[in-house]
Every structure is written in structure tokens, then in C-alpha cells.
Amino acid sequence: MSTLLVPTSRVPLRSRPVRHLTPRYVRDRARQALYERAHPNDPWLTPAAIRLLTSLLRPTDRGAEFGSGRSTLWFATRVAALTSVEHDPSWHEAISARLLERGLRNVDYTLALEDQPMERGGDSAYARVAYGLGDGSLDFALIDGHYRDYSAKFTLPKIRPGGMLIIDNVNWYLPSQSKSPHSRTPVRGPKTAVWSEVAAELASWRSIWTSSGVWDTAIYIKPAPIGPDTALFGPDIVADQMPTARLRRSP
Numbered sequence: 449m450s451t452l453l454v455p456t457s458r459v460p461l462r463s464r465p466v467r468h469l470t471p472r473y474v475r476d477r478a479r480q481a482l483y484e485r486a487h488p489n490d491p492w493l494t495p496a497a498i499r500l501l502t503s504l505l506r507p508t509d510r511g512a513e514f515g516s517g518r519s520t521l522w523f524a525t526r527v528a529a530l531t532s533v534e535h536d537p538s539w540h541e542a543i544s545a546r547l548l549e550r551g552l553r554n555v556d557y558t559l560a561l562e563d564q565p566m567e568r569g570g571d572s573a574y575a576r577v578a579y580g581l582g583d584g585s586l587d588f589a590l591i592d593g594h595y596r597d598y599s600a601k602f603t604l605p606k607i608r609p610g611g612m613l614i615i616d617n618v619n620w621y622l623p624s625q626s627k628s629p630h631s632r633t634p635v636r637g638p639k640t641a642v643w644s645e646v647a648a649e650l651a652s653w654r655s656i657w658t659s660s661g662v663w664d665t666a667i668y669i670k671p672a673p674i675g676p677d678t679a680l681f682g683p684d685i686v687a688d689q690m691p692t693a694r695l696r697r698s699p
């Protein structure tokens with residue numbers, strides 16, 4: 449089985465300030481590189497988040513992702529149905545070929561070109577793919593692509609009670625105590641007004657904030673009425689599968 453080539457770094461070192469080049473960061477970065485080499489087909493999320501999702505996803509789940517890649521194939525092999533949104537035509541073509549090659553037919557894969565500046569993402573065809581999803585219809589959604597603030601905002605009502613919203617690189621958008629580079633501090637607050645709206649909604653959701661020390665992925669769980677789904681963490685996670693990477697408290 450071939451693997452998808454992805455850049456080893458999501459944070460181009462030369463284009464950003466190097467204040468974060470501490471011994472801790474160098475160690476975490478090396479650990480992350482080793483992980484990626486050992487798990488070439490894993491999504492581009494923190495290892496801790498991947499381990500949690502491995503336990504939490506169910507074969508009957510229906511989900512959505514904004515920003516495709518290895519995650520598309522990874523989800524498609526684990527869940528019943530996935531809506532995936534991509535802005536880059538050549539990447540869309542590459543991932544479509546991988547899906548075909550693997551016989552994965554459960555992905556509704558949309559190419560939505562970058563048609564708006566970032567601050568007008570609410571008018572983008574990309575974020576508006578969420579409008580086509582039924583309210584409360586998703587067991588999970590991953591925000592990991594373009595127009596992330598509006599993609600998250602429009603997707604919130606589409607998650608079912610007990611379902612998950614996964615935000616990758618969350619430390620770049622929402623405040624936390626994270627040591628990962630370029631993290632938003634509590635003093636600076638959310639990155640945009642739209643992220644503030646998303647943060648206000650997520651304040652009542654349970655969350656698991658994971659960090660690789662290089663970047664962070666958060667999993668938010670929509671409040672559910674008392675019932676079987678409120679026991680999400682009962683049977684779904686086995687203690688010895690718990691991530692070894694640091695788990696952070698939500699901001």
C-alpha cells in the first residue's frame with residue numbers, strides 16, 4: 449500500500465520567528481518526526497488525538513472534514529460515511545485517486561475553490577458546504593483546512609449531541625497555556641471575532657486538548673442529555689491505550 453507524502457513539518461521554520469527553538473521544542477519536534485515516520489498513513493493530528501479517535505470512532509459514524517489528506521483515507525476506512533471538503537484542485541485530484549485505488553466509496557468529496565479572502569470566509573463555497581449538512585447529523589467533524597473559523601462556526605450545529613468537533617492546530621486560534629509555538633495566550637484571546645463566537649459555544653462542551661509540543665489538536669464533545677451517549681468515555685477508551693503525550697486542560 450502506498451503512502452501519502454506530506455511535508456515533515458507543518459510549521460515552516462524559516463518563515464516564522466525562532467523564539468520557540470528551545471531544547472523542549474527540539475525534543476518534541478524530533479519525537480513528532482519519528483512518530484510520522486513510523487505511522488505514514490496516520491492523519492496529520494497530534495499522536496494523542498489519533499489514539500483517542502482510534503478508540504472513539506465507530507463503524508456506524510457519519511462525519512465531515514474540512515481539509516483533506518491522509519485523514520480522508522483514515523476516516524474512510526473506519527466510519528460509515530464522510531463528507532470531505534478541499535480547496536486545492538491538484539490535492540483533490542491526488543486524494544480522489546487514492547480513494548479510487550483503495551476502493552473507498554463512502555466519501556462525498558467536494559472541491560470548493562478559494563473564492564473569498566480569509567476574512568470573508570463566511571461567504572465561501574468551502575465553509576458553506578456545512579450548510580448542506582443536516583442539523584445534528586454528524587457524529588464528528590474535523591476542522592483542518594481553509595477558512596477554519598467559519599468552517600467551525602457553520603459546523604457546530606451539525607454535530608449531534610454527544611458528537612465530536614476536532615480542531616487541529618487549535619493553539620493557533622483559541623487561547624490556552626500551550627507551550628507549542630505560536631499559541632494564542634489567554635491575554636490575546638481567540639484569533640478572530642468568529643473564533644470568539646466558536647469559543648463561546650464550545651465553552652459548554654467537554655474538551656480534551658492534546659499537544660505534541662509542536663502543535664495541538666482539541667476534541668470537543670457536544671453536551672448530550674443524560675443517556676447512553678453521555679458514557680462516551682466508559683467503554684470506548686481502555687486505560688493502557690491512553691496517550692503518553694501531554695494532555696492539556698482546555699483553556
Ligand SMILES: C[S@@+](CC[C@H](N)C(=O)[O-])C[C@H]1O[C@@H](n2cnc3c(N)ncnc32)[C@H](O)[C@@H]1O
Pocket residue numbers: 453454455490491492493513514515516517518519520534535536539592593594
Ligand atoms: C492541514 S492539511 C489537511 C490535513 C488532513 N486533514 C490530514 O490530517 O491528513 C490542510 C490542507 O493542506 C493541503 N495539503 C495537505 N497535505 C499536502 C501535501 N502533501 N501537499 C500539498 N498540499 C497539501 C490540502 O489543501 C489540505 O486541505
